[in-house]
Amino acid sequence: MSQTQAHHHAPPKGFLRTHVFSLDHKVIGKQYLDLALVAVCTGMVLSWLMRLHLAWPETPIPGLEKLSPNGAAGGVITPEYYLSLMTMHGTIMVFFVLTTAPFAGFGNYFLPIQVGAEDMAFPRINMTSFWVTLVAFLVLVAAFFVGDGPPLSGWTAYAPLSAVGKDAGPGQGVGQTLWAVSITLFCVAQLLGALNFITTTLDLRTKGMSLARMPYSTWAWFITSVIGLIAFAVLMPACILLILDRVAGTSFFIPAGLVISDRLQPHAGGSPLLWQHLFWFFGHPEVYIAILPGFGIISHILPVFARKPLLGPRVMIACLVAIAFLSYTVWGHHMFLSGMNPFSATLFSVPTLVITIPATIVTLLWIGTIYGAKLRFTTPALFCLGFVSVFVSGGISGFFLAQPSIDTYLHGTYFVVGHFHFVMGVAAMFGIFAATYFWAPKMFGRMMSETLGKWHFWLTFIGVYCVFMPMHYLGLAGNVRRYSAFTDDYLKPMIPLHRFITIAALFTGAAQLIFLFNLIRSRFRGPKAPDNPWEATSLEWSTTSPPPFDNFGGRPPIVERGPNEYGGARGADYLMQAAAAAPASAR
């Protein structure tokens, strides 16, 4: 037991200070998660609209005309509006869900607790990053309600279409400018957030918490912060240049003599490829910003339910570091078709294949961890297994796409859509679900329903396979992506499969209502959670559920061992990282 005098930090008073403009990392983490929840619902509705239109292009969607009289006259989506929906779906999901929830949300809540700190290193900067993120989200969503509606140049906003303004189509006026401003703000917020994460990890670890003893989730958030620090620092100036091209008449990305909509654009000398390079130098690491927290969360949760230590803990961390490093050398694999030098394609293909090695090792370590284990099949454990499954399914198609000659055929098809939704979207979402079911007792002090959780898992698991697996076949059959309807003769036979995907998507989306219901009900009605319901070792389980304002009631824990002490380690089923709660028999 720690002999230090407890000096309890009093929480602030007043509703605004405790719930709205809070400096407490736990409240800010929950705010991020709430924002992500709103964003993911928005993004999912957009995907439904797209799927409905793809399956039944002529059928009007009731109520849609009110949202966009031009884009969906009579409730039927125009090709341009389809692209707008796609752009907004991608942007909202990648930035405001896959970055915000696993990294900013759970990271904010649990990183300080897991290293035994009272709060983040810079609470005010932390609060600022959340509010800037929220403003960025509002600016983006505002694009639905201005002029010609949201932009249509995709979440990648390829220049010159994204740079020339109104001539490029509806939504390319104010809508696209709002997009660029929103992403610039988002970059600022994430840079401040990453600064906070790194400083907190390096400087605020409690006594005994060496780097080697940090939980894997903390390691993953730390490494993700380093990636984010570099990636967002590149996207931000790129967006500033894009805004200048749009509003100040510069020509960073717009070439000379460009004619769009029969009008010569008054720009000269810019390089559209430059935007792609800058964007993907951010864009590929962004994939890992979305998925590495998931890696950490799975590595953190899986041993708890396997009751076995994680296999190869040092190898795991080495792999995460290797992935982070390599993620900066592969951006060109998004650009095989961009007209860049074919020799560069080879140059980018090799590290792309190399990065699959640490990713494969990580997967094998998880499988090795559950091998021979007596798994406790709780909902978070199921989502961990689901994560491994969808990550492998999505990852394997990556081997094909990494090769320029194959990618030339597949890049513009649904194969890529299936690939990245599995490996980045669904896998990261499964990480988020696992984290939610695992940590909800700690965050809200209440247990979520296991029965509902299992229903949610199985319906979602089957659903996502029904949605995304057929896309690989469609892609191999040459079904192009980004088309709003399949009117060509060779595409018509694919429509029945598209209808199947649409029905599966609606069904899978509906299954998420179970999750929402479970989440909201358990917040108020769930059975009270004990301090350590899962018998886990890391520091968040040494404090109360939910933790007090300063996390440990003024008694910073003293860490004696790593997080990996499960399954008969030194005679006990498990050993807590902080000595105080360790069973006496362990000594």
Added chain:
Amino acid sequence: MWIAIAAISMTFAALTSAMVVRGSAAPDWRHFRLPPILYFNTVVLLASSAVLEAGRRRIAAHLVRATLGLGLLFVAGQVVAWRQLAAQGLFLATSASSAFFYVLTALHGLHVLGGLGGLGYVLRRLGRLAGPAPVTALGAATLYWHFMDGLWLYLLALLALRV
């Protein structure tokens, strides 16, 4: 602070690479002479750094205040440089070279203003009679200020060589 410096370095590195890519084989790249006042501004900024270093070692509020003044003088000097360029008919949208000039100097200027904000915060805490001197904050602000110095020297060299 080192982490913030890494992020800012990355931003300017990205812009540098953009400038190199955009500058190669660009027919609209117009070379122009940098306004001479930039060299005066450089001296001012270097002097401010030296003054701040002395201020940090002695924890002297008046030296920090002097740095604040010199920093403001630098920003004012940069604005004068912009006016001189504009007077020559070189605006943001005139040519790629002038565009990069404005973007780089403006972003650097914004970061300098941020540094001035930080120095203002340190001064406010130095002015308080009670409590320990804000050694850490002053140290961080000084480090940042030196970095702004180094960054400016780099940008000046880059601009002098490329535009």
